[in-house]
Amino acid sequence: MAHQPQYSLQELSSIQAPTLIMAGDHDVVARSTPTNLRVQSPGAEARIVVNGTHNVAFEKPGAVNKLILDSWTQLRISDSIR
Numbered sequence: 001m002a003h004q005p006q007y008s009l010q011e012l013s014s015i016q017a018p019t020l021i022m023a024g025d026h027d028v029v030a031r032s033t034p035t036n037l038r039v040q041s042p043g044a045e046a047r048i049v050v051n052g053t054h055n056v057a058f059e060k061p062g063a064v065n066k067l068i069l070d071s072w073t074q075l076r077i078s079d080s081i082r
Contacts, residue, residue: 012040019044020071022064024052045071 019041021034025048034046047067049056057064 009040012037013042015041015044017043018071018075020068021046022049022056022067023047024049024054024056024059026051026053027056028054 021037021041021044023029023034023046034048038044038046049060049063049067052060052063
């Protein structure tokens with residue numbers, strides 16, 4: 001398996017860019033992980049894809065693409081309000 005980066009909570013909290021964290025509801029990572037990552041990263045959002053595993057982008061490309069587009073749309077709306 002490829003090397004997985006390990007980030008401290010302090011490093012995660014320093015992320016300034018909008019971030020979309022996605023996982024499948026049958027993912028190998030704990031279901032709480034995306035939510036915990038979101039809490040540690042200001043401006044992040046977490047989404048769980050129903051009936052998806054760790055390969056959710058390949059299994060459910062339509063659902064994943066919709067989540068990405070919805071996130072970008074929301075980001076563009078918030079930017080235009082400022």
